[in-house]
Amino acid sequence: xxxxxxxxxxxxxxxxxxxxxxxxxxxxxxxxxxxxxxxxxxxxxxxxxxxxxxxxxxxxxxxxxxxxxxxxxxxxxxxxxxxxxxxxxxxxxxxxxxxxxxxxxxxxxxxxxxxxxxxxxxxxxxxxxxxxxxxxxxxxxxxxxxxxxxxxxxxxxxxxxxxxxxxxxxxxxxxxxxxxxxxxxxxxx
Numbered sequence: 001x002x003x004x005x006x007x008x009x010x011x012x013x014x015x016x017x018x019x020x021x022x023x024x025x026x027x028x029x030x031x032x033x034x035x036x037x038x039x040x041x042x043x044x045x046x047x048x049x050x051x052x053x054x055x056x057x058x059x060x061x062x063x064x065x066x067x068x069x070x071x072x073x074x075x076x077x078x079x080x081x082x083x084x085x086x087x088x089x090x091x092x093x094x095x096x097x098x099x100x101x102x103x104x105x106x107x108x109x110x111x112x113x114x115x116x117x118x119x120x121x122x123x124x125x126x127x128x129x130x131x132x133x134x135x136x137x138x139x140x141x142x143x144x145x146x147x148x149x150x151x152x153x154x155x156x157x158x159x160x161x162x163x164x165x166x167x168x169x170x171x172x173x174x175x176x177x178x179x180x181x182x183x184x185x186x187x188x189x
Contacts (some may be wrong), residue, residue: 008032008047011088015049016140018070026053027120028063046087048075056092063097068127069078107137110158114143121158131156 008030018024031048049070051059059066067090075085089096110121131147134156136141138145144159159165 004032004046007078010077011047011049013078014070014074023057024053025055026051026059028052045089047089049074049088049090051090051092059090059092060095064092064099067092067095068129086132093138099130100133103134104137107134107141107158110140111141111143114158114160118160120160120163122148123152123158125155128154 012030015026015028015030019026019028028051029047030119031050032046059070070090071085073090074090080087083171091097106123110123113119114121125131126134131154135145137145138156138158141158142163144163144165146157146159148155149155150158157165
């Protein structure tokens with residue numbers, strides 16, 4: 001990413017455009033560099049944008065679809081490679097921290113279910129960032145995870161220990177970054 005100060009200014013320009021010309025009633029705070037940590041504490045971001053105001057419900061409708069769209073626009077504006085899109089994060093009213101807690105609880109419940117029943121557990125479809133978080137939450141369980149499905153119907157499956165799953169579907173974790181991705185049917189995790 002280019003100089004963080006310049007990148008943050010470009011994101012600020014986008015936000016000014018949305019709040020003036022676009023008419024969104026929002027206040028926002030942009031943090032760049034060392035202080036840009038998601039409220040869930042899951043990862044440090046290079047740029048973190050926190051939004052508040054009367055129109056935050058618009059940002060959060062449809063499971064935060066507009067928040068994800070803003071992240072996508074900002075990443076494209078900053079010309080980030082697809083693997084670097086998560087370096088920019090938008091949030092409103094602590095939605096992402098709340099969602100991270102929900103995913104952590106769902107992961108713990110799924111671990112208990114798989115250990116009790118010995119059967120795989122399928123999570124509901126979710127976006128790639130949430131799937132990655134779920135894989136990370138499940139990593140230390142000693143159980144295997146994989147993503148399955150296509151596009152917006154892509155979901156995580158938690159398998160019992162020793163269960164045979166196709167190797168091209170298993171999740172390698174964050175150390176995979178910077179290396180070419182394995183080829184899967186959709187190329188996403």
